[in-house]
Amino acid sequence: MPELPEAETIVRGLRPAITGRRIERVEVPKPDVLREGRRSFSAKVRGRTIGSVERRAKNVLIVLDRGRRIAVNLGMTGQLLPFPRPPRGRRRPTHPAVRFRFDDGSLLVFNDTRRFGTVECLDPEEWSEREARFGPEPLDPAYAPSQLAAALGTSRARIRSWLLDQRRIAGIGNIYAAEALFLSGIHPERPARSIDLEEATRLHGSIRMVLEDAIDEGGTTIRDYRNAIGGEGGYAR
DNA sequence: AGTCGCTCCTGCTCGC
DNA sequence: TGCGAGCAGGAGCGAC
Numbered sequence: 001m002p003e004l005p006e007a008e009t010i011v012r013g014l015r016p017a018i019t020g021r022r023i024e025r026v027e028v029p030k031p032d033v034l035r036e037g038r039r040s041f042s043a044k045v046r047g048r049t050i051g052s053v054e055r056r057a058k059n060v061l062i063v064l065d066r067g068r069r070i071a072v073n074l075g076m077t078g079q080l081l082p083f084p085r086p087p088r089g090r091r092r093p094t095h096p097a098v099r100f101r102f103d104d105g106s107l108l109v110f111n112d113t114r115r116f117g118t119v120e121c122l123d124p125e126e127w128s129e130r131e132a133r134f135g136p137e138p139l140d141p142a143y144a145p146s147q148l149a150a151a152l153g154t155s156r157a158r159i160r161s162w163l164l165d166q167r168r169i170a171g172i173g174n175i176y177a178a179e180a181l182f183l184s185g186i187h188p189e190r191p192a193r194s195i196d197l198e199e200a201t202r203l204h205g206s207i208r209m210v211l212e213d214a215i216d217e218g219g220t221t222i223r224d225y226r227n228a229i230g231g232e233g234g235y236a237r
Numbered sequence: 238a239g240t241c242g243c244t245c246c247t248g249c250t251c252g253c
Numbered sequence: 254t255g256c257g258a259g260c261a262g263g264a265g266c267g268a269c
Contacts, residue, residue, distance in 0.1 A: 001262070032245085058263085076262055077247085095247090114246045116263060157239060166264080173263070 002074040003058055004138070004171030005214035010080055011055045014108075017082035018062070021102035022049045030097035033112060035120050044068065044121040045100070057134045057170035067124040075116030081109045134170045138207050149200035152192040159195060160188035163207075172207065176214070180206040 002010075023045055028038040048064040055061065060080060062070040072080060081093055084106050093111035098119050100108040110119055122130065136143045148169070155162055162168055163177040172180075181188050183206040186199055195203070 003263095073263080075246095075264085112246095113248075114262090116245065118264095155238085161240085164263085 001076050001173050001175065002078065003173035003176055004055075005176070005211055007055050007058050007060055007074065007171070008215050009218050010074075011053050011060055014060070014062075014080060014082060015053045017106070018050050018102070018108055019052060020050060021104060021106065023047065023064075023100050024103050025099075025101040027099040027101070028097070029099070030095075030112070030115060033097040033110065033115055033117055033119050035118060041119075041121055045070065056131060056137075057166055058173070069122055069127055071118075071120045071122055071127070071130070072110060073118045075112060075114065075118070077113040078117030079109075079111045081111055083107050083109065134166055135168045137170050138172065138204075139211060143204075145201040145204040146197075148204045149195070149197045152195050152200055155192040157192050158188065159186060159190050159192050162192040169207075171211070176207070176210050179210045183210065 024047075026038075026042040026045055028034060028041070031038045034041050045064070045068075048066065048068065050062055051065055052063045053061065054063060058074065060072040060074070062072070064070065072078065074080075077095075079093070083091075086107060087093070093109045095111050095113045095115075096109050097112045097115060097117070098110040102108070110117070136147065151168060152159070152162065155168075157165070159181065160177055163172045163180070164174070178188065180203060184199065184202040186195065186203060
């Protein structure tokens with residue numbers, strides 16, 4: 001399940017591969033991953049140039065000129081696979097959902113076996129609205145232990161569910177929530193507001209540690225996850 | 238406000 | 254060897 005570290009790894013791999021490319025053509029073999037018709041999606045995206053690749057929470061953002069961006073939620077099995085030229089034989093993605101073809105003959109394929117992932121093209125206003133719904137980025141240097149402690153204090157939810165709620169803290173899923181709680185010696189069923197400042201500080205440290213370690217390892221190896229280069233991640237679990 | 242149950246989907250494991 | 258049932262699981266939704 002791609003979480004923050006996997007999304008970050010994908011972003012870093014994608015950045016040199018697709019930045020500056022112009023999208024010539026879009027093919028959508030699996031339109032249900034879009035949140036709109038394939039016609040209108042293609043129309044928004046075609047002819048645009050990729051300015052940068054970024055991440056927010058578990059989402060990969062392909063920022064286009066004119067402020068639009070393609071927001072990719074990887075869901076459970078989503079992959080973003082760049083190819084310098086159309087792949088042949090075994091190299092072909094098994095479940096292509098969206099294909100972006102670029103001006104230099106290279107392409108980017110959103111491959112998603114179970115199609116829990118989504119691909120959307122958002123205008124600047126749509127994005128800022130969406131963006132505001134996400135909680136703080138745990139790796140943001142400005143995100144302090146006291147901030148986590150204060151937020152936990154207002155909630156009766158179980159700490160595990162609390163960590164999974166993207167509105168409260170961004171980018172954490174099942175695996176890293178379990179890992180961080182285990183490392184901090186906090187039982188997952190405890191009410192968030194029962195966690196004191198000392199424990200919250202420990203948890204803050206554990207969250208950062210598991211996320212950073214996983215990024216250093218290039219993402220986890222879980223089921224059919226592959227990083228942007230198509231190799232397996234090294235953070236086995 | 239929080240939790241539960243459901244939905245989306247397909248590959249995998251298990252039992253027979 | 255084959256087959257069906259059950260399960261996994263991020264996120265959004267309606268119901269309570």
